[in-house]
Amino acid sequence: MYEIIEGFLEAARLIVTLDPDVMAIAARSIIVSFTATISATLIAVPLGTTINFGTFRGKKSLINLIQTLYALPTVVVGLLIFLLISRVGPFGSLRLLFTPTAMIIAQTVLILPIMTGLTISALSGVDPVIRDTLYSLGATRLQFLTNIMKEARFAILAAVAVGFGRAISEVGAAILVGGNIMASSFMSSTRVLTTAISLETSMGNIPQSIALGIVLLVIALGVNLAITTVQHR
């Protein structure tokens, strides 16, 4: 019990004094997951829009498949990307393994299904009368799509937030393709909050783990607050 309390006190000290190690890891986490979220958004939103407004055979099955992939295990994504970029893999020559780029790719793949699925939900949730109204006001296809997205913007934003949350909190893929390396330069290191927590805990550095855990929670909370504020404006 005493150890836990001490852990929290030490964690508070690390955060309040902006401990350089903790801050570097937190910053790297945000950069990696934020980049992955942006990449996934750039793919998921157009993809979700195409699926939602497209008419093709197997549309329902495709949406079912996407929804099933919401629960994609992070280590499976990690393994998949590992196999693709490891030295013997098809993209081995790019030498991506154990780089932040590899983590970004893995996290992008990981959150793509849920972001695509939630984009589809967001768009299909727009009142059909709104769709009819846009059409009746003489929208071209492009005007129609941009305006529907505008109507669904808050729900799409929520999809982005969910994606970011899943990316920054996953550990399986990050550790497999990142390797939890603490190198001398900031951008060649791959230690992020989750992998660091896992390592520090296994080494018995409980205060360090607690501090990193709190930082992770604060980031998640901050993102949610920001989104809620925008949605209620």
Next chain:
Amino acid sequence: MIELVNVSKRFGDTAVLGGVTGRIERGEIFAIMGPSGVGKSTLLRLIGLLDTPTGGEIRIGGTDIHAKNGQSLRIRRMMGMVFQKPAVFNSTVSENIAVGLRFRGASEAVIRKKTEDALEVVGLSGYGERRARTLSGGEMQRVALARAMVIEPEILLMDEPTANLDPVSVEMIEELARRINRDLGTTIVLSTHDMYQGQRLAHRISVLMNGGFAQVGTPREVFTLPASRDVARFIGIENIIRGVVTAGGNGTSAIDVGGTLVRARSPFGEGEAVCLCIRSEDMRIVPAVGGKAVLSGNSLPGTVASIVPRGPFSKVTVDCGFLLSSVLSWKAVDALGIREGSRVVVSFAAESVHVVRAAQG
């Protein structure tokens, strides 16, 4: 202007429209009336290019609007539409009204001018910067009308635009529709299940029934000379009685209704099965003794079967071998001293009886 040629629409196994044929003239207010679920909205959606017909053609200015000839956007931009459910975009009132103008690439100055004018016309001046979603249903519907109006469509489609609104908003929307039609010369096609709205607004009314137009005519024609039993029932004629013509000629007929003869004006000949449509308002009830019968008319003795209050009136139903209803003021009921079981005489003029062929419905 708009020609409907045998337009049909099926949804899966359900045939909603089964060959609608008609013509809507430039500059008129044309009402599509009919009971709920009869396909009024479907027909408007087909005209508005929101859906494609299963069969037939809809032509505007001679062009088949559903033909794949790259004209779709041009034709769509000739029309504006207001829907039954008030729906606004999640932005300000001004931005809502501007959407159609933005689609057409109008300049900011034009957009500002037209939006402000439109706000004034629909009585929402000063509402421009409000969030449209915070408005009441009636206000939203006025925004929707303003939004459709600013693009100056040649044809304005209104799908039950007042179905969910309070009476004050209904009156405003109706007045706006009249103004748009009168001042801008916009052709308005309006669907409604409210027969009085059709009567108030429309130059011509069509009654959509069983997948097609059962009747098209001026409000006066439709309300006084319904083309069939179903139309008569829809426009609120309470006495619709089956009978057989026993003697015809010279425009007057004697019609046998279960052994009782009723005199009526009708073009039908002997032996034809018909329906008599008689408005309650045209029916008089007099005491069985000493009452003054209608000259050259019908005086049928009977027994009061029921007296049911209806607002400031009472609906008095008399059994004359068949049931006939009349509407009397409470005072008149008191003055006559009638109650259920009273012996009375129902009288009505031959001219008050509108006769339709029974086979028509």
